[in-house]
Amino acid sequence: CPCALGLATPTAIMVGTGQSAKRGVYIRNGESLETATHLTAIIFDKTGTITEGKPEVTDFINISQLSNEVLLTHIASAEHNSEHFLALAIVNYAQSKHDFDFKSVKDFKVTAGRGLQTKVGHYQVLIGNQAWLEEQNIDIAELLPHAHKLGLKGKTPVFTAFNGKASAIFGIADQPRESAKHAIAALNQLNIETLMVTGDTSETAHHIAELVGIKTVIAHATPEQKLAEIHRLQDEGGSVGMIGDGINDAPALAAANVGFAIGHGTDIAIESADLTLVNGDISKVAETVELSTYTMKIIKQNLFWAFGYNTVAIPIAAVGKLNPMIASAAMALSSVSVIVNSLRINGK
Incomplete structure (x- = not known):
């Protein structure tokens, strides 16, 4: 069978x-x-x-003329609409520094793997990595030494710009x-x-x-x-x-x-x-x-046994040399043996 x-x-x-x-x-x-x-x-x-996946802001460097409170409020308002891990870390950091209400945003746009841009109040806010801000023609030369130092410590630098000018950089650690x-x-x-x-x-x-x-x-x-x-x-x-x-x-x-x-x-x-x-x-x-490899090994064993059994037993049964009761028992045994062999995977 x-x-x-x-x-x-x-x-x-x-x-x-x-x-x-x-x-x-x-x-x-x-x-x-x-x-x-x-x-x-x-x-x-x-x-x-x-x-x-538990990033935490450890550094915040402000090079703009705006206060930390203004920057963080507007940046957090922009990031509040993002699902990115780093966005949540920035929002949490801003909220830990002072109380504020999120401002409404307009024209929110995310570029996957790069950053986001949006209008928050009177400011056009850009937040993202170095390459993306440079693509937006933002001069971030003043922030690059800070980014280099953060990177050497295993921290992720996140750049920000307000109204076309570099404003601040975050250092975010994730162990x-x-x-x-x-x-x-x-x-x-x-x-x-x-x-x-x-x-x-x-x-x-x-x-x-x-x-x-x-x-x-x-x-x-x-x-x-x-x-x-x-x-x-x-x-x-x-x-x-x-x-x-x-x-x-x-x-x-x-x-x-x-x-x-x-x-x-x-x-x-x-x-x-x-x-x-x-x-x-x-x-x-x-x-x-490893489980996959072992499972494939079991499948090969199952196929070898099932094919070998049928190759030997079917010709014998075909010429009437196998008692029907024994043949029925052997048929059931062949299926049971395959199932039992497969259950060995549970012991891996």
């Missing part, structure tokens, strides 16, 4: 996805579990992925996850290349990468550049994983052979990914790859 052949793959996949869920990794489809065993490279976002270094080491032991591709500055990105053991870093990356890096590695014959949590990561998550989303990330990132790290523990990535 070919029943065992029909059970060989789905039973193993079902047990594998169930075991993965127990470990805090939600797998959307069995194909992702199968694909994970072939990964040759994994790209990490930085903020909220390698780091804890690496406790599991990050172990997660990277575990992947390296599996001969999987690890890369960090982030929109952050080169100094900040390399500082964090060094702490967790990532050697290949691409900084100042836009969402399009993250996607391009996925395609480059795939074009070289690689099977690529992507781990991210934000809107900026969604295109890369969707294009990767296997996309891992951080559980507390944005809805669009989770929808774009194949797997979700429910608790945000990136050490589960290596465990998932």
Whole structure:
């Protein structure tokens, strides 16, 4: 009976996805579990992925003629409309410094991976990274030495401009996850290349990468550049994983052979990914790859047993050399053996 052949793959996949869920990794489809065993490279976002996703403003440098209170009120009012991790940190910082009511904003526009611009009161406010403000023809030369010092400490610099003039810079710290270094080491032991591709500055990105053991870093990356890096590695014959949590990561998550989303990330990132790290523990990535490899091993064993059994038993039964009762029992045993073998995945 070919029943065992029909059970060989789905039973193993079902047990594998169930075991993965127990470990805090939600797998959307069995194909992702199968694909994970072939990964040759994994790209990490930085903020909220390698780091804890709990950014905190540690530095605020005002070079404008406006008071700190005026600057922070208007900046917080602009950032209040953003869902970005860093925006929340800036709003919290402003609220910790003084009480204020959020001002209304007009013409609010976000450029993914770059920054935002909006009209707050009498001011045209720009907030974003170095490249984006320079693209808007803002002279930020006075802020660059501060940005360099912040980057060397692993802090993310966020530039601001009011009415076309550089006004202030924030330094935002976000510590690496406790599991990050172990997660990277575990992947390296599996001969999987690890890369960090982030929109952050080169100094900040390399500082964090060094702490967790990532050697290949691409900084100042836009969402399009993250996607391009996925395609480059795939074009070289690689099977690529992507781990991210934000809107900026969604295109890369969707294009990767296997996309891992951080559980507390944005809805669009989770929808774009194949797997979700429910608790945000990136050490589960290596465990998932190992589970995938073991599941594929079980599937091969199931197929070998089921095919071998049918190859031997069917000809014997066809010539009447097999007692019907024994044949029925053997048929049931073949299916049960496949199921029992698949259940071994629970012990992995």
